[in-house]
Amino acid sequence: MNGAQLVLADGETFEGIAVGCRPDDGVATGEVVFNTALAGYQEILTDPSYAGQIITFTYPHIGNYGVNERDDEARRPRCRGVIVRDLARRPSSWRATDDLDGFLKRHEVAGIAGIDTRRLTRHIRRAGAMPGAFGTADRATLLEAARADGGTDGCDLASVVTTPEPYTVGPDDAGLFVVAYDFGIKRSILDQLVGAGCQVEVVPAATSGADVLARAPDGVFLSNGPGDPAAVTAARSSVEDLLGNVPVFGICLGHQIMSLALGAQTFKLRFGHHGGNHPVQHLSTGRVEITSQNHNYAVDAATLPTGSVVTHRNLNDGDVEGVGTEHLRAFSVQYHPEAGPGPHDARYLFEEFTQLMRAS
Amino acid sequence: MPRRDDLETILLIGSGPIIIGQACEFDYSGTQACRVLREEGYRVVLVNSNPATIMTDPGFADATYIEPLDVATLARIIDKERPDALLPTLGGQTGLNLAIALHEAGVLDTYGVEMIGANVEAIRTAEDRQRFKLAMTEIGLTVPPSGIAYSIDEALRVGDELAYPVIVRPAFILGGGGTGIAHDRHELKRLAERGLAASPISEILIERSIAGWKEYELEVMRDHADNVVVICSIENLDPMGVHTGESITVAPAQTLTDVEYQLMRDAAFACIRRIGVETGGSNVQFAVNPQTGEMVIIEMNPRVSRSSALASKATGFPIAKIAAKLAVGYRLDEIRNDITRETPASFEPAIDYVVTKFPRWAFEKLPGSNPVLGTQMQSVGEVMAIGRTFCESLQKAVRSLETGRLGVNCDPAERELDALSDEELVLATAVPTPDRIFQLEAALRRFVSIERLQEVTRIDPWFLDQILQIVEERDRLGRLGLDGATRDDWRRAKRLGFSDGQLAYLWNVAEADVRARRLAAGVHVTYKTVDTCAAEFAAYTPYHYSTYEDEDEIALLTKPAVVILGSGPNRIGQGVEFDYCCVHAAFALHDAGFETVMINCNPETVSTDYDTSDRLFFEPLTNEDVLNVCERLQQVGEVLGVIVSLGGQTPLKLAHGLERSGIPVLGTTPASIDAAEDREQFNALCDRLDIPQPDGAIATNADDAVAVANAIGYPVLVRPSYVLGGRAMQIVYDDTDVRRAMAELAHTGSLGREGGLSAQRPALIDRFLEDATEVDVDAVRDRTGACLIGGVMEHIEEAGVHSGDSACAIPPPTLSAEVVRTIEQYTRALAEELAVVGLLNVQYAVKDRRVYVIEANPRASRTVPFVSKATGVPLAKVAARVMLGATLDELSTEGLLRPPAAGRHVAVKEAVLPFNRFPEVDTILGPEMRSTGEVMGIDRTFGMAFAKSQAGAGNKLPDKGTVFFSLADRDKDGGLVAARRFFGLGFSIAATAGTARLLEENGVRVDTIVAKVGEDVGVDGVDLISTGKVDLVVNTPRGRGPRTDGMHIRRAAIVHGVACVTTVAAALAAASGIEEEAQRDAEVRSLQEYHADGQLRLEV
Ligand SMILES: Nc1ncnc2c1ncn2[C@@H]1O[C@H](COP(=O)(O)OP(=O)(O)O)[C@@H](O)[C@H]1O
Ligand SMILES: Nc1ncnc2c1ncn2[C@@H]1O[C@H](COP(=O)(O)OP(=O)(O)O)[C@@H](O)[C@H]1O
Ligand SMILES: [Mg+2]
């Protein structure tokens, strides 16, 4: 049969069967992370922030409702592979246009099914996210591949997934004009910005601050994206030039880059936050938002300069989930208010961004 | 804001007796609430009429009232206890409706009682269908087109406007009571009538039917700071048109894209905010059009519900407990999650397994009922199963039901479907019944396409494809054979939930061989943990389920362990009272320093709460599944043994298998259990002790049976061997009746399902003791032979009415001291001879002061909690300790065993029957048990206690008016006595001709002579009752069969809510009750007060 194995860099091995695309060498490698969302696998698979990673779904049945064009977060998946307990063979949804296996083949994403994903998750929780390799190749080959994979530390992956050319979305008569840095931007974010009354010009990660200011935007948006924020040095200096000159709103990697630009530092979490159920408290109101999360790095609160404050905290582990600097008219959140997938509790932030722009 | 300090005393209302649509899930929620509120330092006052519940144990509240749940009684309690607040959302629909009634009666205002959790406005907006519809439209949610009606004519007008089919939905109901889908005017007329009667405010919604749409539920929680979270999403396998309580349901939702799910979540939040449930849990139901995704909202229940219990067990998030904390001021983020410890309760559980809920029905016990599922609940219980895949959880759920099925077919019972042609099979699936899932599997096995089945059932193809995977795997395994199966094959089979029993059937080998070969192939069970977070955080509560994966999460035992087997799904004959016993054992043994391990599969219960025992295994109660747990535990520490005698028949059946596999069975040995259950052995035993039994013998065919009957003399009682709850038991009066009964019992007969007749399964034929007084005794014996008589209960109805269905009293109102002494002596002798270690229940029939033993069960009985509430002696706890070697002596020095409180009060237990759900079933009581629950009345005197028990059972006795007598000839003498007393109490008397003559001859004036039903001269009983001219019906059975006069009369009484008794004994008890109620108005006293009183010396 199509028996396959998953081998982690530390030698931990799992049995399963190959699904989706079959790499010729029978090997797929990447940093193994887990996501605890119960639904929304298509959005997760197409989220560019997963570049360089292999996604483990903790919910056992994946693919139940197939896939459809409208739920893609980007033109194609950037993840290196997918690990599931059970891949649905017959999808059921009035929205479905294909099944997940077909989708994975089409986009050349390798997958492995039948895995004891709970054992894998518990292992990563204890040992931390680490590189792994899976496929039909023999264990030795897979182990070597896993060891060879560097993981995402110190990698600037934003420049890999960013758009080569600027492009614009939203109507010309929109009240506000926003320039959005594409570090791996999700469709849902653009939908929210446009929905909030903005026209958005999406620019490559390497665009300089001066270039952006030359476009005379009402505000600048810093997108989510993959990899190590500390490695995205160019973007950081561009943002330094922008802060104070124009309202800035950042999400996820954008939040980390903004914090770095403010002079704070980031650090890597043991296994990150990937899911749709994390409670985040809005410190000024005390309200709790259930949030969609996908990050491996976080901002170190202690390193935030005076003038910048922590606005949101994760109630599970106390991590910084939001930063704001009133005098610089900039704020950012670590989590995903645009959802896609996940709860809509924090969508108000897009309104706050437009208010901030109108106020200026 | 943390805890509210302005509150001191909080009143909780329970949900009363177990009825269809309201089972022990509210014992679970109420018990959790009591615990939490007391931990928080509040004084808790609890009112519930149901003595079988755990919450009504004096330990759970500061003042526990087992009193009828009506406004008058509640007002007395409020007047006495002066609570600051009332928490109405944890006692089911009963608690909710009663809270509203108290408000409307002005009681809450008079005493300044604040309603916490949900306010009146919120409850009204949610439960009043019309207001709900307007509120939802107002916030932009869609509801199916509908109109409101208060009369038949209005209903018909709405129906015609909407175009048929339409559904009738009464306001303020539970379990779909009075709902139904009408396909034409004629049907609507009938359903509207029923619906108007079902709604306490006689308001019904007539709504366009969207039967066939997908049905979903969200369990939502909100705190006073307006933080809202979804605890669990549930998808119904059976589409709209089958009540969620009647549906196979699955958590989490399986076939919704995140886009759709989030819209549903937003809608649920908008709903709970608009309705205005300030704090706590709510259940919001949606329907989705499978073609277009159009979503409509069906209803919201502004309270903890059956589904919340399910959601709590399914996710590990204790909804009731949190709801109670929110009600007293906490915010979600101020409450810790017990399971992960470091994370707060303000999150949405992530689960990494699939949960399936399967309802349990009891149609076989209700002759005449029609096993078709619809919008009204008929199920009496449910099971839940957890697996890593849907197939695994579904097959585990099926074998949890204890209906003799080993999984989704692939077992002997599947052959029943062989008779059907493919086409018949497909058509059968079109009608929702308890067998549908099996029909679907069979149809798929016959290559019927998923498309076809979807078309006729409207079940989502994803589910059908899952069942198809079971079909294909079975086919593959069948071809492999036992010898062909490799490790991979075993693993695949087990991961799809196949039981060893199914494989044994498939391969036609012994189950033991399958097990041995599987283990030899290295395929062992693994246990995973329910942790609310899909392993993202460490879990500290050992709440486990079995599956076949790589990793097992069982931790080492820290102390010697005791495994307690629960009682599985609620069913008629086995309900919450056994859960009570298991939970008490867990508490007592934990306190005694053992590590307690609970195995059960009923999501409604307290026993399946993760903090009831030290470890919880949510597993089917089958030999394979229980053995797996025990053997696994033996690998991680010392297992002292298994307690099989507290969960009713379910665990008892497993005793032998466990013993054979070397798992010690604690307490009474399986051998003694047999000695009591096995007819021959038990007769011999009684002879040895010369304890009289009714004459009897066995017969395997009609001729023998007639011979036996004539030898011992009519009437006789005919019943199959090895049955429970008086199943298929009949009283017969002559030869022809005997032949008919035997024919029914034969394989080919209507009762063939009971196993038919054979040398191994002969029919038991006993002399039926007419007009004998039945007595129940519960006793505990320890290993030294010391024996405690827990209670002697005298039944109100005579022997012949199943012990579970008849009212009974402690202490015995009429038995002579001498008879009681004899009974106690017999009981001790039986306990000794059976070498009982633990509980023993004996049933006696007393006739002409001679005591006959009917049966002895060396296990916990239905009456244990009742006895404990009546006397204050914690029998189940004592028994559990005794089974682990403690002596009664030690326990009384320790203080656990207190002397019974008696002498100053009487407690009466009354059964509650489900006839209102099954109008086509005769209500006459017999040897086959049919009650779903019970209530208790307790007071200074028998009369008052009986009156309270009747009120509690919804059979409130009148204080004046007309009593209608219709008596069987053999009841006439007793009836005369009763009639005299009612006459003396100032009631006017109505009677059927024969009865009337007798009464008049004996100087009782009869005001109305009643004609036979159907006779065109004069008014018949039914007219009289339906025109409200009768306040109490005394009708004793005459002849059998559903067409008799009596049946029409009794049904009329039920339909029109007129109190009705079917035995002379009950009539006499009613008379004394009424007499005393007239003399003084009822007083309310808490169990704690009763128990503090009149302690007697302990005789062991
Ligand atoms: N418009 C409708 N068309 C078809 N079936 C319906 C409709 N509304 C409700 N039902 C069915 O009736 C069942 C019971 O209705 P519901 O109002 O939920 O009763 P309850 O309040 O007792 O839960 C639902 O579970 C659903 O299956
Ligand atoms: N010989 C008898 N005479 C009169 N009533 C009897 C006799 N045997 C049994 N009964 C009645 O039948 C009921 C059921 O019998 P029982 O043996 O308790 O069945 P089960 O064990 O199924 O409960 C008893 O509660 C009693 O009322
Ligand atoms: Mg409902």
Ligand SMILES: [Mg+2]
């Ligand atoms: Mg309801």
